[in-house]
Amino acid sequence: INTATRTVTGNIPVGNEPIGIHINPVPFGWVTNRADNDVTIIRPNVFDAIGDVPAGVRTQGVAGTLDSEVVVFSNRDSNTLTVHGTRTGVQRSVATGNNPIAVDVVQYESLPNQTVNRINDLGSASALAYVANASENTVTVVDITPDPATPGDFTAAAIDTIAVGG
Secondary structure (H helix, E strand, O other), X not given: OEOOOOEOOOOOOOOOOEEXXXXXXXXXXXXXXXOOOEEEEEEOOOOEEEEEEEOOOOEEEEEEOOOOOEEEEEEXXXXXXXEEXXXXXXXXXXXXXXOEEEEEEEEEEEOOOOOEEOOOOXXXXXXXXXXXXXXXXXXXXXXXXXXXXXXXXEEEEEEEEEEOOO
């Protein structure tokens, strides 16, 4: 889309029922395909799709770290979050609450005085994914921590569930 003229300048083929999109700072994007239970990797600058990666059932939300090392997908009907390492293709599945639909990611690093800085490089820092669970008015917090011994690998685990709404 040309934002200056508000016109469509090209089309990119993706899967069935595309519902979520994340464009990261590098020239890749991620489109969740709810009916196909996967995510299409796109290059919006050249209007093409370069492949699909598997996800859970009824994939919906998508978000990524600022350094593009990790992309996460919420899977509504499997009640999971897929954490996908973009450099290695490593995937971790983390249990969430019921009907996770939306997700966002914040990167951080803990400093010696126990303050936290937001940063842009997962290679030296962790990230938290916040997953909104529609059926139970909760947010699942997932910690994503890089493995210093294996570049591109990481651990992912739910560390908290927060009640929201009323």
